[in-house]
Structure formats: structure tokens, C-alpha cells
Amino acid sequence: MKEKIEQLKMRIAEELQSAGDSETVEKIRVAYLGKKGSVTELLKGLKELSGEEKKEAGQQINALKKYAEEHISARIAQIKAEELQRQVDSAEEYDVTLPSRNVQGSYHPITLVQRQVEEIFASMGFTIEDYFEIVDDYHCFEALNIPKHHPARDMQDTYYLDNGQLLKTHTSAAQNAIMKKYGAPLRAIFPGRCFRNESTDACHENTFFQMEGMMIDKDISISNLIYFMKTMLSHVFQQDINVRLRPGFFPFVEPGFELDISCLICGGEGCPSCKNSGWLELCPCGMIHPNVLKAGGIDPEEYTGFAFGLGLTRLAMMKYGVKDIRDLNSGNLKALSQFVHE
Ligand code: DAH
Numbered sequence: 153m154k155e156k157i158e159q160l161k162m163r164i165a166e167e168l169q170s171a172g173d174s175e176t177v178e179k180i181r182v183a184y185l186g187k188k189g190s191v192t193e194l195l196k197g198l199k200e201l202s203g204e205e206k207k208e209a210g211q212q213i214n215a216l217k218k219y220a221e222e223h224i225s226a227r228i229a230q231i232k233a234e235e236l237q238r239q240v241d242s243a244e245e246y247d248v249t250l251p252s253r254n255v256q257g258s259y260h261p262i263t264l265v266q267r268q269v270e271e272i273f274a275s276m277g278f279t280i281e282d283y284f285e286i287v288d289d290y291h292c293f294e295a296l297n298i299p300k301h302h303p304a305r306d307m308q309d310t311y312y313l314d315n316g317q318l319l320k321t322h323t324s325a326a327q328n329a330i331m332k333k334y335g336a337p338l339r340a341i342f343p344g345r346c347f348r349n350e351s352t353d354a355c356h357e358n359t360f361f362q363m364e365g366m367m368i369d370k371d372i373s374i375s376n377l378i379y380f381m382k383t384m385l386s387h388v389f390q391q392d393i394n395v396r397l398r399p400g401f402f403p404f405v406e407p408g409f410e411l412d413i414s415c416l417i418c419g420g421e422g423c424p425s426c427k428n429s430g431w432l433e434l435c436p437c438g439m440i441h442p443n444v445l446k447a448g449g450i451d452p453e454e455y456t457g458f459a460f461g462l463g464l465t466r467l468a469m470m471k472y473g474v475k476d477i478r479d480l481n482s483g484n485l486k487a488l489s490q491f492v493h494e
Pocket of ligand 1: 321322323324364365402404405408436437438439459460461462
């Protein structure tokens, strides 16, 4: 028996050595370890032996089995490594550090403007905050001086969950949490996806992006608001932008404004794009209402601040000349891939 086992061992070693691919190794495995393989047959033959003999032979055959299994897996690993090496060697000039020659895709236009706005505000000391898309009534409305049954809620119908939570209608929903997180003084911007129950058309979508900003400190005034908005917009549009404020009503600011920018197409002369007024409406804003500061744990006697709610989707449409807002959420690569790579 001992001799037979030694012979088998040698044969296995030889055959594995000369096997050049994984299929041949598999054949060897079946020939020795398969149901009718030589090693298996030896094990089956054990039942004819008796007592001591059986024990000794059993140990030897099991050792042979282990030997065969280990050598087979080692040979397979070796063959795989050799195959890989052959592939690498045969590839012509293969430099894994080279950038792909065929770059597909680009950032979404909204991501592009979002990053530009973030960059300029970050350079002016603003932190960039993230916030939930699912919020509660308190954060979306109550904390913003919009109590239940306030008519301002009519403009912001949204999608409600069974548990009373809702998809946020504006990034202002994060104001309260951010005030509580940092206290005053505070400079923060917070981009986010917003939702409203809207019928969609070329100018309306049920899902869109805003970029909210807040600056709270001692003696903050409307001049600060105008300065920051002008600086940010001139950076985004890469030209000097004139702004003007018109009164606008939002319960969470007092006074509240609509901020217009001078028309980019006619430079303020008046053209069809700006309905001949020379101005384009861009960003609602205002001085944060004392009730909102109070709800955020900030003393309105000591601190004042401004807030703005920039329509990021709108900004992207203006910057990249997108005519139909629905293209932006469509996932239609043909429509989206026409925008600049930056
Ligand atoms: N949250 C408002 C909206 O979506 C926009 C807004 C207006 C935000 C005035 C502000 C603000 O921060 O001061 O309609």
C-alpha cells in the first residue's frame, strides 16, 4: 500500500507540473479525487482491510488526499498568475496611471453651479451644511414664522408621509437646526433638493434645487446682504452683475425682498428675455425675522442677520440657457450632455 501511495503521489506531482491550463488541472482533480478517482477508489477499498491494517492504510490514504488537494489548488493559483502575467506582457504599452482617453460624461449643470456658489461663499468664511430631505412641520413651517393655517402655506403644498413628516418645500427648513447647531455669529450656506406638489411645465417642476444662505452677527444690515449677493453672482456669471431689491413677502424675513439682477443678455438695456425691463428676478431674501431668530435660540436684541433662498435650478437654467426645466431631471443624456464640461 505504501508503495502504491508513493507512486500515486509522484504521478500527481508530475501531471500537475506538466498541466498548462486550468482545464487540464480540473481533469487531474477528477481523475484522482472525483467519485471514481484513484484516491477515492483507494478509500473505498479500505473496507476490505481489517484492524491495524485498516487504521494505518486509512491514515496514509487521507494524507495522500490532502497532498493532492493542496497541490491542485496551488497549481491552479500558479496558472492564474501566469495567465495574468501573459496578458499584461502582451498588452502594448500599458500605463495604468494614464487618464482615460475616452472620458464620457460630465457634471450635471446644477452640480456645476452649486459648486461655483459653494466655492465663493466658502472663500468668504461660510460653512457648507447638509440637511434632510424629509423634515417635520415644525422645521419646514412653524419655526419659520408660518403657523398652521397661514396662507403662505398654500404656495408650498408638498408630499406628506403617513407619520406626518413631509418632503421639504424649501431649504429654509434647515435654518432652525443650523442656528441651534452653531448659535451666533454664524455664516452658512446649505444647498438642497426641494419638493412641491406642482403641475409641471417648462418653468415648474415638483423637484428642484435651492441654495439657502444665512449670515448672523452684530449689526448685519441690508448692505451686507447686497454685497454678498453681488459678489457671488459676479463670480458665477464671471462678469460684473448689478442687483436691485424690490419688496417681497415671506413670513420668515422682515423686511423681505425679491432680488433682481441686470439682464445678462442686453446688459440692462431691455430685451425680450427680460420683458424689456432690463432686470431678471433671481433670488428672494431679507432680514431674518426676530421670531425666527428666537426660535433658533438667538437673541434678536443682540443679533441681526440676512437670509436668502437662491433658486439653484433657475440659476443653472440661466447660466446654461436651459429652456425647459424638465430636461434637468429627465436623465435624458442627449439633453444634458450638451452643457459645457467645466
Ligand atoms: N424659502 C423661500 C421659498 O422657497 C425663499 C426664501 C425667501 C428664502 C426669502 C429666504 C428668504 O431665505 O429670506 O419660497
